[in-house]
Amino acid sequence: DTAVSQTPKYLVTQMGNDKSIKCEQNLGHDTMYWYKQDSKKFLKIMFSYNNKELIINETVPNRFSPKSPDKAHLNLHINSLELGDSAVYFCASSQSGVGEKLFFGSGTQLSVL
Amino acid sequence: SQQGEEDPQALSIQEGENATMNCSYKTSINNLQWYRQNSGRGLVHLILIRSNEREKHSGRLRVTLDTSKKSSSLLITASRAADTASYFCATDHTGGFKTIFGAGTRLFVKA
Numbered sequence: 001d002t003a004v005s006q007t008p009k010y011l012v013t014q015m016g017n018d019k020s021i022k023c024e025q026n027l028g029h030d031t032m033y034w035y036k037q038d039s040k041k042f043l044k045i046m047f048s049y050n051n052k053e054l055i056i057n058e059t060v061p062n063r064f065s066p067k068s069p070d071k072a073h074l075n076l077h078i079n080s081l082e083l084g085d086s087a088v089y090f091c092a093s094s095q096s097g098v099g100e101k102l103f104f105g106s107g108t109q110l111s112v113l
Numbered sequence: 114s115q116q117g118e119e120d121p122q123a124l125s126i127q128e129g130e131n132a133t134m135n136c137s138y139k140t141s142i143n144n145l146q147w148y149r150q151n152s153g154r155g156l157v158h159l160i161l162i163r164s165n166e167r168e169k170h171s172g173r174l175r176v177t178l179d180t181s182k183k184s185s186s187l188l189i190t191a192s193r194a195a196d197t198a199s200y201f202c203a204t205d206h207t208g209g210f211k212t213i214f215g216a217g218t219r220l221f222v223k224a
Contacts, residue, residue: 004155031210041199043156043214055210090155098209099143099163104155 003027006091006105013081014113020077021108023091031055031097032074034066035090037107043090049074050097078110086112118215119202125221132189134218136202137182143205145178146212147187150199159187159200194224 006023034046048056052068063079091105120135144163148156162169162178175188199217
């Protein structure tokens with residue numbers, strides 16, 4: 001069983017469209033994250049959630065709206081996609097969120113045309 | 114702002130040689146972690162060192178931490194072609210919930 005799974009793996013879409021990425025973890029962790037990795041491999045935190053509550057929002061445009069229906073799921077919805085949104089988006093989880101290792105999903109490569 | 118800076122950006126070595134990657138950070142940390150990313154894959158945790166530790170080993174990996182210099186190094190001994198990947202340092206700070214990653218070192222191990 002994959003510990004942190006995200007779908008889809010690839011997402012190709014036109015500018016202006018709305019899309020969602022789903023993430024699920026079966027590790028029983030309390031904290032989940034979204035990270036964005038750009039073409040230079042720089043990895044930047046976007047959001048972190050603890051027990052379904054938003055803890056960190058790293059000045060991400062409000063076109064990005066995360067939703068956590070329960071602590072095992074953290075989805076990312078993106079409205080009005082722009083060319084600059086093209087990147088690989090990673091979901092991750094950790095036990096409590098304080099000073100532990102992160103478990104990453106395999107990533108969603110988003111290409112906005 | 115980005116917390117970690119890594120050096121070198123890329124490193125190419127022969128199989129069997131040792132590889133050393135360095136990481137510097139700007140503000141006080143609770144711990145520092147190293148991760149590995151194979152091409153097209155997610156990051157995998159390698160090792161965590163706490164701010165009160167100076168050195169840690171795991172198999173062929175050796176990590177050092179110098180909090181006075183705000184720097185860490187990752188040494189991979191007797192490298193193998195399968196070690197080819199990007200390696201990232203990551204830092205955790207007071208308050209948690211926010212692990213910040215450096216820009217990574219791309220390691221190429223030639224067989």
